[in-house]
Structures are given as structure tokens and as C-alpha cells.
Amino acid sequence: MTLRRLPTSVLGVLGLLTLILLWHLVTAAGLVSKAFLPSPAATVDALVWGLGKGDLKGQLAATTLRMLNGWLLASIGAIALGSLIGISQTARAYLRPTLAFARSLPASAVIPIAISLVGLGPSMVLGVVVFGSVWPTLLATVQGFANVEPRLRDVAQVLRLSHLAYVGKIGLPNAVPDILAGMRLSLTIALILAVIGEMLSGQEGLGSAILLAARAFRAADLYAGLVLLGLIGLLSSYGLIWVERRLTRWRQAAMR
Amino acid sequence: MKRWRGVIVPVVLLALAEIAFRARGGPSDSLAPPSRAVAALLSILLDGSLVVGSAQTLGTLLAGLALGSLAGATAGIALGSSDLLRRMTFLTIEMLRPIPSVALLPLSLLIFGFGYRMEIAVIAFATFWPSLILTQSAVVQIEPRLTEVARLLRLSRWQTAAKIILPAAAPRLMTALRLAAGLALVVAVTAEIVSNPQGLGHDLMIAQETLRPERMFAVLFWVGLIGWGKNAALLRLERRLFAHRGDVDTGIAA
Amino acid sequence: MSLPQVALEFEAVALELGGRTILQDIGFTVARGEFVSVIGASGCGKTTLLRLLAGLIAPSHGKVCLDGRPVTMPSRQVALVFQDYGRALLPWRTATGNVSLALEAMGVPPAERPQAIAALLAKTGLAGHADKYPSQLSGGMQQRLQIARSLAQDPAVLLMDEPFGALDAMTRQALQDEVLRIVAERGATVLFVTHDLDEALYLGDRVVVLDTNPGRIARMVDIPLPRPRNQLSTRENPEFLRLRRELFTAMQEMLA
Numbered sequence: 062m063t064l065r066r067l068p069t070s071v072l073g074v075l076g077l078l079t080l081i082l083l084w085h086l087v088t089a090a091g092l093v094s095k096a097f098l099p100s101p102a103a104t105v106d107a108l109v110w111g112l113g114k115g116d117l118k119g120q121l122a123a124t125t126l127r128m129l130n131g132w133l134l135a136s137i138g139a140i141a142l143g144s145l146i147g148i149s150q151t152a153r154a155y156l157r158p159t160l161a162f163a164r165s166l167p168a169s170a171v172i173p174i175a176i177s178l179v180g181l182g183p184s185m186v187l188g189v190v191v192f193g194s195v196w197p198t199l200l201a202t203v204q205g206f207a208n209v210e211p212r213l214r215d216v217a218q219v220l221r222l223s224h225l226a227y228v229g230k231i232g233l234p235n236a237v238p239d240i241l242a243g244m245r246l247s248l249t250i251a252l253i254l255a256v257i258g259e260m261l262s263g264q265e266g267l268g269s270a271i272l273l274a275a276r277a278f279r280a281a282d283l284y285a286g287l288v289l290l291g292l293i294g295l296l297s298s299y300g301l302i303w304v305e306r307r308l309t310r311w312r313q314a315a316m317r
Numbered sequence: 318m319k320r321w322r323g324v325i326v327p328v329v330l331l332a333l334a335e336i337a338f339r340a341r342g343g344p345s346d347s348l349a350p351p352s353r354a355v356a357a358l359l360s361i362l363l364d365g366s367l368v369v370g371s372a373q374t375l376g377t378l379l380a381g382l383a384l385g386s387l388a389g390a391t392a393g394i395a396l397g398s399s400d401l402l403r404r405m406t407f408l409t410i411e412m413l414r415p416i417p418s419v420a421l422l423p424l425s426l427l428i429f430g431f432g433y434r435m436e437i438a439v440i441a442f443a444t445f446w447p448s449l450i451l452t453q454s455a456v457v458q459i460e461p462r463l464t465e466v467a468r469l470l471r472l473s474r475w476q477t478a479a480k481i482i483l484p485a486a487a488p489r490l491m492t493a494l495r496l497a498a499g500l501a502l503v504v505a506v507t508a509e510i511v512s513n514p515q516g517l518g519h520d521l522m523i524a525q526e527t528l529r530p531e532r533m534f535a536v537l538f539w540v541g542l543i544g545w546g547k548n549a550a551l552l553r554l555e556r557r558l559f560a561h562r563g564d565v566d567t568g569i570a571a
Numbered sequence: 572m573s574l575p576q577v578a579l580e581f582e583a584v585a586l587e588l589g590g591r592t593i594l595q596d597i598g599f600t601v602a603r604g605e606f607v608s609v610i611g612a613s614g615c616g617k618t619t620l621l622r623l624l625a626g627l628i629a630p631s632h633g634k635v636c637l638d639g640r641p642v643t644m645p646s647r648q649v650a651l652v653f654q655d656y657g658r659a660l661l662p663w664r665t666a667t668g669n670v671s672l673a674l675e676a677m678g679v680p681p682a683e684r685p686q687a688i689a690a691l692l693a694k695t696g697l698a699g700h701a702d703k704y705p706s707q708l709s710g711g712m713q714q715r716l717q718i719a720r721s722l723a724q725d726p727a728v729l730l731m732d733e734p735f736g737a738l739d740a741m742t743r744q745a746l747q748d749e750v751l752r753i754v755a756e757r758g759a760t761v762l763f764v765t766h767d768l769d770e771a772l773y774l775g776d777r778v779v780v781l782d783t784n785p786g787r788i789a790r791m792v793d794i795p796l797p798r799p800r801n802q803l804s805t806r807e808n809p810e811f812l813r814l815r816r817e818l819f820t821a822m823q824e825m826l827a
Contacts, residue, residue, distance in 0.1 A: 064401060072405045076408060155323065170541075260423075290416055292415075294416065294417065295415045462655060470676035471644075471676060485661075
């Protein structure tokens with residue numbers, strides 16, 4: 062089979078193009094109503110127009126910023142708190158079950174509480190994004206500290222490292238792979254919560270844009286918004302993977 | 318004695334919350350002390366409204382999960398067994414996967430209107446991807462020696478799938494199901510909060526809108542309990558089914 | 572129809588993979604019922620030799636023949652016993668289940684299987700362990716189980732890839748004698764790969780010595796020692812010692 066010989070990247074593009082072709086054929090044949098599934102061409106049109114003359118650019122920026130701000134705040138807080146908990150074995154033992162329970166709670170479920178506390182404004186959305194994104198990174202940080210090689214803990218004691226020095230020189234560097242994995246998860250959650258927040262509060266962003274497009278039966282605009290959201294998710298996750306690779310070079314070198 | 322360590326912190330926090338609330342005096346529209354929340358929980362349990370909401374949420378959850386994980390697992394097995402298919406689809410999967418399932422709620426609403434189907438569709442979409450990816454990796458990571466044994470014994474494609482691939486991948490498939498189930502609950506509740514007027518998520522919003530914070534906390538706790546209980550039950554099932562094998566660990570921390 | 576005297580044949584076989592020549596100029600025959608040991612340093616391609624016979628890979632040049640016909644894919648006539656027995660057994664099936672796999676593959680009706688399995692387990696000394704899982708068996712027993720499964724195919728040719736390499740000396744000796752007994756009973760043709768010179772001499776009618784980089788035949792020596800072999804008397808036989816000295820020196824020179 063000559064297909065097999067093609068490089069993976071070419072095959073991947075081929076697969077994607079096949080899907081788009083199928084999409085086009087389905088809409089062209091009228092198999093699905095245009096109100097539910099616009100043609101690829103219509104989606105691209107809506108995208109181009111929206112980014113150029115329309116509001117898509119502003120909405121894209123708003124959602125992205127909301128996601129990033131919330132995520133950064135959450136990450137800083139999570140790493141700080143996680144380090145504090147992580148240093149002490151007793152703290153870990155006492156707190157882990159609580160943290161695990163909190164993690165299993167759907168982050169969106171705290172939205173009603175947030176609404177009753179601060180109303181439907183931008184601070185509610187930001188607060189929810191921060192609250193929801195904290196958990197994966199927090200737990201990952203604690204985990205990263207928990208799996209420090211016991212021998213290194215002994216070394217730290219012998220060298221009489223202060224708590225701060227231990228965190229900075231041993232705990233955090235050891236926890237970096239776990240923390241980055243947690244941050245990737247947090248970013249996904251941040252995006253989701255930002256979108257939900259926008260949908261509920263009507264704040265400017267892709268979430269509310271999509272909702273409005275659905276209500277007005279503008280399917281092409283809806284899909285354009287979906288494409289952009291998918292892109293945000295894709296680029297942010299790959300961006301983080303790139304950072305992860307650069308920061309964990311020592312581990313990869315060791316594995317070779 | 319050690320086992321109770323984990324419980325101490327939440328108990329202490331709840332006690333502090335109770336005291337703080339009492340000290341403030343006067344009822345609030347947005348917060349409630351744990352004691353009132355517990356009372357509210359009992360009341361909605363007994364009058365059946367919580368049961369109705371739970372049934373709705375769990376029903377759509379199960380339907381969506383079944384649809385999404387079955388489709389995802391089937392696709393995952395197909396992709397896992399064919400190097401060519403894997404290489405052709407990876408790019409498409411990477412592009413479609415990051416779309417947040419919540420973003421599909423308006424679309425689902427457009428197509429199906431309010432009700433069960435709209436929620437099931439979104440849950441199915443959300444659970445499809447992790448099932449696909451985890452199943453695919455489970456099949457790919459099957460001990461290569463075993464697939465060689467299948468070749469040497471001249472097992473047919475079906476025989477290989479049934480006797481070697483499925484049993485070998487089973488522990489990881491179970492883990493994938495457990496994770497997908499957790500995701501399904503989150504998506505279900507989210508769908509109900511954002512757009513679907515039924516189920517526990519909807520109960521949460523109603524409690525907030527009608528300024529009954531004790532009810533809100535009660536439902537919230539209940540949701541957390543369901544999530545935790547489901548995960549714990551599936552974990553036990555996993556351990557019970559696969560403990561005797563002593564082979565590769567499931568690869569994902571509990 | 573009587574079977575040809577020559578059971579296995581390598582005819583000018585060479586194998587290249589990824590730009591490297593793994594095997595070169597391999598040509599020899601194995602008569603029916605003969606026990607041939609293959610010995611060489613690591614990386615000389617001795618495992619590859621077996622895999623060519625088993626039909627798992629195809630040669631780049633030349634022909635590999637079984638009963639006069641070229642090998643294109645695995646045949647039930649040929650059984651392969653791997654060194655890493657733990658990975659070649661199904662961890663979710665009991666000993667009985669593992670042996671049964673071969674019978675299922677051959678289409679043996681379910682009613683006939685229990686008897687055949689019991690006989691095979693008894694033959695390999697696993698009679699009391701029929702219901703145990705591989706994880707509950709010792710290394711030696713797991714290897715016996717793998718051998719039992721191979722025998723279930725009722726093979727004319729038995730290929731063994733350093734089967735006792737991971738076992739302790741006493742278990743190894745017990746299994747060596749067991750293999751000799753089983754093979755004598757069935758009149759099977761055996762190709763036995765090992766890095767242990769003593770084992771190769773003890774077991775075989777002939778020894779093929781492979782050189783490395785690329786793998787090619789350095790020597791072929793007949794072993795005219797009396798059968799049945801005995802762990803004490805055979806190893807003290809002057810002919811055994813002479814062959815041992817000769818081949819030991821030859822291999823030392825190859826490494827130099």
C-alpha cells in the first residue's frame with residue numbers, strides 16, 4: 062500500500078482534507094439542514110467577515126484574556142499554596158482527601174454560589190475561572206512535592222536548608238513536570254469556565270457570541286465561533302507542551 | 318485512628334463556617350450555615366424533589382456516557398489496531414478535540430431544543446474524545462509479545478481481537494470508562510446550569526434565583542457526593558476485576 | 572507421502588534492517604529430528620534466525636524453507652518459545668487457559684480440550700497448578716507453561732530463544748533435561764538459541780556458532796556425544812571437554 066509510505070504529516074493533512082470534503086458533500090447534498098450544519102465555505106466566510114469587519118476579533122481577545130488571566134492567577138495561587146502544603150507530610154495527609162473531594166466537584170457547580178455572592182458581573186466570571194482552575198495545579202503541586210526522592214529530603218536536612226530554600230531548590234524543581242501537567246489541565250478548565258461565564262452573564266466574548274448566534278439561527282457564525290474556540294484550546298495546549306519540553310530537558314535526557 | 322485524619326479538616330472548616338455565620342446574626346440571601354444546609358438536604362431528599370433531579374441528571378448522564386464511550390472505544394480499538402488509520406486521523410482529532418463541549422450547548426439547543434436529547438448529545442461528544450484516546454493508547458500499548466503469539470498461533474482477526482486485544486486492554490478500558498464517567502457528570506451538571514431546565518444543575522440555579530442558599534449548598538453537596546461515590550464504586554470494581562492479573566498497572570493514578 | 576529428510580533449510584539468507592546488515596550468508600540445513608544449538612555473542616542475530624523460521628519476518632535475500640517450501644508466514648508446524656516468558660503468557664488466563672489458547676487456535680472442539688490440556692500440563696510438570704495465574708507461578712513454572720502451550724500445537728519444529736536465560740542454574744538444568752525428554756518422545760526438530768556454551772553442547776547434536784556484525788556462520792561442529800545426555804556424566808565426558816575448549820577459544824578469538 063503506497064499510502065503507508067507517506068510521511069505522517071502528509072497523511073494527517075490528507076485525513077483532515079477528507080473530512081472537510083465529506084462535510085462539503087453532506088451540506089451540498091442537503092443531507093442535513095443548513096440551519097444545523099452550514100457548509101465549510103459559509104463557515105469560512107463568516108470567520109473572515111467576523112474577524113475583519115465584525116466583532117469576532119474583540120470577542121476572541123476577550124475570551125482569551127479572561128482565560129489567561131484567570132489561569133495565571135489560579136496557577137500562582139495553586140503553586141504557592143501547593144508548596145506550603147507539599148512541604149509537610151502531615152499537612153499532605155490531612156488535606157489530601159479534602160482536596161480530592163473538592164477536585165471531583167464540577168467547577169461549574171459553584172457558579173450559582175458565585176452569582177449570589179457577587180452578581181453577574183465580570184468579577185464573577187473571573188472568580189469562577191480562578192476557583193475552578195486552581196484544583197488540578199494545586200493537586201499536581203502537592204503530588205510533585207510528595208514524590209521527592211526521600212534521599213533528597215535527607216540531603217536537605219543534612220544541609221540544614223530553610224523551608225524556602227527547600228521549596229526553591231528541591232521541591233519545586235522536582236514538581237515541575239507534575240505542575241506543568243496540572244497547568245495544562247487547568248488551562249482547559251479555565252477556557253471552559255470562561256465560556257460558561259460569558260454565556261451566563263452576557264459578558265463580551267466567544268461564549269455569549271455563540272449563544273446569540275444560536276438564538277438568531279445564524280449557524281455559520283456559530284460554527285465560526287466554534288472554530289475559534291477550538292483554535293484557542295489547540296494553540297494554548299501546544300504552547301504549554303512546548304514550554305513543558307523546554308523546562309523538562311533534564312528528565313528527557315535522563316530517559317535516553 | 319489514622320484513617321480519620323482526612324475527615325478532620327472538612328469537619329473543622331464546617332464548624333468554623335457555622336460559628337462565623339451565627340456570629341454575624343441575621344439571615345443572608347447568598348450564604349447559609351452548614352446546619353441549615355443539612356436540614357435543607359434532608360427536606361429535599363424526603364420530599365422527593367432531589368430524587369427527581371438526580372434521576373434526570375443520572376439518566377442523561379448514563380445515556381450520553383454509553384453513547385460517547387462506546388463510540389469512542391470502538392473507534393479507539395480500530396485506530397489502535399491500524400497504524401495507517403492512526404496517522405491519518407491524528408491531525409483531525411487534535412483539531413476537533415479542543416472544542417470545549419460547553420461551547421456546543423447552544424448548537425445542541427438549536428438542533429434539539431430543551432430536553433434530554435440536547436444534553437445527551439453534548440455528553441456523548443464530550444466523552445467520545447477521552448474514550449477514543451485512552452482506548453487507542455491501551456490497544457497500542459498491548460504487550461507486543463502477545464500480538465506475536467497471536468500471529469504465531471495463526472489466530473484470525475476476530476480471534477485476536479476477542480482473545481488477546483480486549484482482555485489485555487481491559488484494565489485500561491475500565492480506567493477510561495471511570496474517567497469518562499467523571500467527565501460526564503461535570504458536563505451534565507454544566508449543561509443543566511447553562512441551558513437545560515432539568516436535573517440537578519437546574520435545581521442549583523433555581524435555588525440561587527429564589528434566594529434559598531441553604532438549598533443551593535445542599536444540592537451542591539449532593540452533586541459532590543454523587544461524583545465521589547461513583548468514582549469510588551468504579552475504582553473498587555476495577556480493583557476487584559483486575560487484581561489477580563498482576564500485569565501492567567492501569568497506567569493512570571486513581 | 573513421506574516427509575523430506577531435510578526439515579529446515581537456510582539458503583543464502585541475508586537480512587538487512589534500517590540500513591544495517593543483521594544477517595549475511597546464512598546457509599545450512601537441519602535434518603528431521605535433529606537438535607541444533609545456535610550460539611553467539613549478543614547482537615549476532617541469533618534471535619533473528621528463529622524469527623525468520625517462524626515466519627515473523629522475511630529475509631532480504633535468499634530463502635528460508637520448511638519441508639522444502641519457503642516460509643512466508645507463521646505455520647502451526649513451528650512453535651516458538653520466547654525468553655521473556657512473563658510477557659508471552661496471557662496474565663488474565665490460568666495455566667489451563669493459556670494452554671487452551673493454542674488448542675482454540677487450532678480449532679480443537681471444546682469437548683476434547685480438557686484432556687489434552689491436562690496431559691500437556693502433566694508432561695511439563697505443572698499438574699497441580701492448572702488453576703493458577705501466571706503471576707502466581709515461579710519463573711521456571713512460567714517457562715514450563717510456555718513450553719506446554721507450544722507443545723499444544725503438536726509442532727514438528729520447536730524453536731527456542733534462550734528459554735532458560737532468565738532462570739537460576741538448578742531450574743535451568745531441570746528444564747534442559749525435560750526438554751530433551753519431550754523432544755526425544757516426539758521426534759521434533761529443534762533449533763535452540765543460547766549464549767551459554769555449556770548448554771549448547773549439552774543439548775545439541777550440532778552447534779552453529781555465529782559471528783557478530785554482521786551475523787554470519789563462523790563454525791558448525793557436530794557433537795558426537797551419546798544420548799540420553801546426563802548432567803554429570805555428559806559434562807565430564809572427554810569429548811565434551813574437548814569441544815568446549817575448542818569452541819571457547821574460537822569464540823574468544825571472535826570477540827577480540
